[in-house]
Amino acid sequence: AQSVSQHNHHVILSEAASLELGCNYSYGGTVNLFWYVQYPGQHLQLLLKYFSGDPLVKGIKGFEAEFIKSKFSFNLRKPSVQWSDTAEYFCAVNTPNNAGNMLTFGGGTRLMVKP
Amino acid sequence: EAGVAQSPRYKIIEKRQSVAFWCNPISGHATLYWYQQILGQGPKLLIQFQNNGVVDDSQLPKDRFSAERLKGVDSTLKIQPAKLEDSAVYLCASSLMTRGTSTDTQYFGPGTRLTVL
Numbered sequence: 001a002q003s004v005s006q007h008n009h010h011v012i013l014s015e016a017a018s019l020e021l022g023c024n025y026s027y028g029g030t031v032n033l034f035w036y037v038q039y040p041g042q043h044l045q046l047l048l049k050y051f052s053g054d055p056l057v058k059g060i061k062g063f064e065a066e067f068i069k070s071k072f073s074f075n076l077r078k079p080s081v082q083w084s085d086t087a088e089y090f091c092a093v094n095t096p097n098n099a100g101n102m103l104t105f106g107g108g109t110r111l112m113v114k115p
Numbered sequence: 116e117a118g119v120a121q122s123p124r125y126k127i128i129e130k131r132q133s134v135a136f137w138c139n140p141i142s143g144h145a146t147l148y149w150y151q152q153i154l155g156q157g158p159k160l161l162i163q164f165q166n167n168g169v170v171d172d173s174q175l176p177k178d179r180f181s182a183e184r185l186k187g188v189d190s191t192l193k194i195q196p197a198k199l200e201d202s203a204v205y206l207c208a209s210s211l212m213t214r215g216t217s218t219d220t221q222y223f224g225p226g227t228r229l230t231v232l
Contacts, residue, residue, distance in 0.1 A: 004157070036223075043118075044158075044206065044223035090157050102171060103148075103221060105157030 002027035004093050006106035013081050014114050021076040021109050023091030033074040034092040034103070035065055044090070050074065061085070083115045117141065119224030121207050127230045133195040136227045140188070140209030146170075147184055148221060149192050150206040158206055164190060194229075202231045 007022045025031060035047040048059025055067040065076045074091060091106040120139040128134050140147050146165055150158035161180065162172040166187035175182070179198070184190040194201055204226040212219040 006157075034220075043225040044208075046220060046222070049220060092157075102160055102163065103158075105159070107155070107157050 004106035008109045012112045016080045019078040019081045023074045025093045036090045039087045086113045121224040131196040135193045138190045138207030144209035146210045148208040152204040197231045
């Protein structure tokens with residue numbers, strides 16, 4: 001069974017600092033990759049996704065992620081964080097399978113940005 | 116465009132009681148998912164519907180959990196009887212495409228926070 005690991009459970013940064021959140025998955029075949037964000041009191045929202053093509057994906061609010069197949073990684077980055085980026089971030093993977101479109105989530109990384 | 120709707124937003128019950136959650140997906144979305152998110156963990160898929168049929172319920176504790184999606188639109192998830200370890204947020208998500216289309220995006224509702232005392 002596939003699994004997703006997010007190495008940092010809690011990250012604290014000051015505004016304008018650069019951000020990189022790690023995500024590794026275990027599946028060896030074709031994968032689709034997602035980052036979701038959950039702002040305080042809000043529901044999960046899609047930040048960005050990778051299906052194929054350019055491994056550097058740009059999402060909303062200045063976020064980007066790079067798919068490195070050889071490392072089974074899909075790390076999320078932002079050059080300069082803002083206080084409003086305080087949220088929990090989830091990496092997710094799905095694989096084509098007979099059952100459909102099942103998403104496997106990582107455990108999440110809680111980001112706090114200090115003003 | 117309206118998002119995924121869920122109700123109630125919060126529910127507190129005692130163990131061994133029953134509870135039901137309701138989900139209304141985005142209009143036109145064929146696939147509906149129920150996830151369980153325990154505090155400090157990522158969401159875990161419980162069951163997936165394609166229209167009104169079950170695609171995957173391998174992680175649904177069927178001795179106490181049940182779900183249905185009558186008429187292929189709204190869905191309900193029921194727990195009977197509830198246990199302490201069922202305390203979690205129950206998320207509903209929907210996606211547009213049909214089974215076997217892996218390049219599909221799931222959209223999530225606000226969730227129902229269940230506390231079992």
